[in-house]
Amino acid sequence: MTENKKRINAFIPGDLYSKVMQKGYNTITEAIIKGFEKLLESHENTPDNTNSLDKGLIMSLTVRVEELQDHNETLKKELEDYKKMHNNYMLQVQTILNQKAIEAPGAKKPWWRFW
Numbered sequence: 273m274t275e276n277k278k279r280i281n282a283f284i285p286g287d288l289y290s291k292v293m294q295k296g297y298n299t300i301t302e303a304i305i306k307g308f309e310k311l312l313e314s315h316e317n318t319p320d321n322t323n324s325l326d327k328g329l330i331m332s333l334t335v336r337v338e339e340l341q342d343h344n345e346t347l348k349k350e351l352e353d354y355k356k357m358h359n360n361y362m363l364q365v366q367t368i369l370n371q372k373a374i375e376a377p378g379a380k381k382p383w384w385r386f387w
Contacts, residue, residue, distance in 0.1 A: 280304070 282304075289300070297303040 292300065292303045293301070297306075
């Protein structure tokens with residue numbers, strides 16, 4: 273009789289054990305067998321829609337990844353443009369500073385001449 277059976281050992285919380293016994297099972301073995309059967313039923317009764325849902329989810333995520341990659345490329349181009357603009361601005365500032373340094377430092381305009 274025990275040829276087709278496997279022995280299992282499990283630690284379960286005491287309150288769970290009490291609740292199972294209150295449900296009217298004669299032995300804990302009956303409850304474990306019933307639990308395993310329910311577990312298998314829940315997996316057997318799931319439709320194949322999960323695969324189609326997974327495929328749909330994968331497709332939508334793939335599209336989203338492609339959109340984000342395109343947006344990243346756009347941002348990289350904008351960053352390069354901003355870098356060029358910043359370099360041009362710094363070059364202009366350096367040119368102005370160099371012009372000020374070249375001018376005669378001692379020959380200042382009178383305070384009343386502002387143009």
